[in-house]
Amino acid sequence: MSDKHYTLTDPESGSVLELKRYDPTIGPSVLDVTKLYGSQGVFTYDPGFAATACCTSDVTYIDGEKGVLLYRGYPIEQLAEKSTYIEVCYLLLHGELPNKTELANFEESIRTHTMINESLLRFFNGFHYDAHPMAMMSGVVGSMSAFYHDSTDIHNPEHRDIVAHRLIAKIPTIAAAAYKHTLGQPFVYPANDLDYCGNLLSMFFAVPAEEYEVDRVAAEAIDLLFILHADHEQNCSTSTVRMAGSSGTSPYSAIAAGISALWGPAHGGANEAVINMLEKVGSVDHINEYVARAKDKDDPFRLMGFGHRVYKSYDPRAAIIRKMCHKVLEGLGQQDNPLFELALRLEEIALKDEYFIEKNLYPNVDFYSGIIYQALGIPKSMFTVMFAIARCVGWVTHWCEMVADPTSRIGRPRQLYTGPTERDYVSLKDRG
Numbered sequence: 001m002s003d004k005h006y007t008l009t010d011p012e013s014g015s016v017l018e019l020k021r022y023d024p025t026i027g028p029s030v031l032d033v034t035k036l037y038g039s040q041g042v043f044t045y046d047p048g049f050a051a052t053a054c055c056t057s058d059v060t061y062i063d064g065e066k067g068v069l070l071y072r073g074y075p076i077e078q079l080a081e082k083s084t085y086i087e088v089c090y091l092l093l094h095g096e097l098p099n100k101t102e103l104a105n106f107e108e109s110i111r112t113h114t115m116i117n118e119s120l121l122r123f124f125n126g127f128h129y130d131a132h133p134m135a136m137m138s139g140v141v142g143s144m145s146a147f148y149h150d151s152t153d154i155h156n157p158e159h160r161d162i163v164a165h166r167l168i169a170k171i172p173t174i175a176a177a178a179y180k181h182t183l184g185q186p187f188v189y190p191a192n193d194l195d196y197c198g199n200l201l202s203m204f205f206a207v208p209a210e211e212y213e214v215d216r217v218a219a220e221a222i223d224l225l226f227i228l229h230a231d232h233e234q235n236c237s238t239s240t241v242r243m244a245g246s247s248g249t250s251p252y253s254a255i256a257a258g259i260s261a262l263w264g265p266a267h268g269g270a271n272e273a274v275i276n277m278l279e280k281v282g283s284v285d286h287i288n289e290y291v292a293r294a295k296d297k298d299d300p301f302r303l304m305g306f307g308h309r310v311y312k313s314y315d316p317r318a319a320i321i322r323k324m325c326h327k328v329l330e331g332l333g334q335q336d337n338p339l340f341e342l343a344l345r346l347e348e349i350a351l352k353d354e355y356f357i358e359k360n361l362y363p364n365v366d367f368y369s370g371i372i373y374q375a376l377g378i379p380k381s382m383f384t385v386m387f388a389i390a391r392c393v394g395w396v397t398h399w400c401e402m403v404a405d406p407t408s409r410i411g412r413p414r415q416l417y418t419g420p421t422e423r424d425y426v427s428l429k430d431r432g
């Protein structure tokens with residue numbers, strides 16, 4: 001980071017304020033306001049952190065205007081075409097693509113950490129049969145803090161590595177246990193001879209009474225979706241992981257906080273909400289009615305899977321998923337999938353509408369991903385869980401980066417107070 005300055009002049013008093021300016025490797029410069037309160041007695045105000053960089057990070061870069069997404073400098077389009085999810089996990093965690101030996105060792109480590117403690121497995125019996133799997137996920141991943149006491153020193157890089165491998169390896173197992181609980185089916189143990197996504201499918205769909213063969217079209221589709229969801233810089237859930245982790249809490253608790261943040265419909269919960277919306281729209285004839293509702297300020301309805309805080313152009317992940325939908329649906333013999341037809345038409349109509357054009361609202365990653373998951377037989381309530389499995393590597397990478405950063409401090413924002421000024425307590429008998 002270079003050490004330049006940015007000067008602000010108060011037009012009334014003429015006083016000059018110098019703020020340090022940091023120039024990133026790419027993207028807009030950042031002004032350092034850490035000394036502002038000490039020198040000027042004022043805070044900055046930025047609800048939703050739309051204009052605030054809260055950390056330095058080497059992991060992921062987004063150019064929202066141009067629709068660019070880079071993991072460790074590599075364009076998402078190249079990774080989607082040429083890489084695998086496990087290789088992307090290594091890249092995110094370590095900053096570089098692995099050589100053959102490094103990849104083999106990493107894969108081996110993830111494969112051999114897939115089982116979870118049997119006691120942890122029994123937690124699922126405590127959940128109601130119709131509990132949302134995201135509720136079970138946050139509870140059980142948080143409960144991992146009560147196990148694995150061999151690697152609790154967050155300042156030890158080896159311990160952090162073990163935490164990362166455990167989380168990436170075990171989160172599909174926990175997700176599958178949540179799914180099997182909702183079905184009332186027996187839990188299927190991980191099969192370490194299968195690859196990451198093949199194992200996930202087997203734990204989801206195999207039953208002890210029958211042979212199960214992994215569908216390669218499905219496994220490859222999930223692998224690609226996982227690459228696209230693996231990280232997205234300082235989004236709501238990742239920032240939550242960093243915020244919770246900044247207190248020095250257990251990494252499993254911090255990741256559980258991230259899972260909770262992801263669940264909301266404005267974030268990862270949107271993939272489930274998109275399918276609910278498309279089912280409600282029902283047919284092409286009703287699209288205009290729903291588009292009109294989305295534009296109506298007095299109606300809380302929004303087009304789910306549309307709009308993004310950072311992307312003001314087409315989300316590059318949505319572009320890849322839309323293309324992939326054609327291929328996967330064809331591979332599954334579902335080329336006439338009515339929800340996909342409806343989604344394509346809805347996109348076409350919205351993108352020609354003045355409201356969406358003016359506000360730069362385009363399909364985001366969640367608009368088409370649910371269509372693929374649904375075609376693969378994954379139920380709606382598991383869509384956000386799939387997102388959580390994929391994003392786990394991003395969360396843990398950011399947590400590691402934060403813990404290793406000597407400039408990290410506990411996250412503690414300030415506020416613009418609008419409550420009452422100081423007043424005296426009135427005893428109950430004297431209150432009217």
Ligand code: CMC
Binds near residue numbers: 266268304361
């Ligand atoms: N439908 C209709 N209007 C919208 C939509 C939408 N989906 N998204 C934004 N707008 C309007 C919004 O009403 C506002 O209008 P105005 O300026 O007149 O008040 C303007 O566009 C800006 O929206 P905002 O809510 O201030 O933008 P934000 O950056 O705070 O929110 C968002 C971003 C993603 C939460 C929002 O676009 C949204 O709610 N989208 C639908 C939910 C969704 O698809 N979420 C997934 C996000 S991507 C993946 C992820 O994060 O997990």
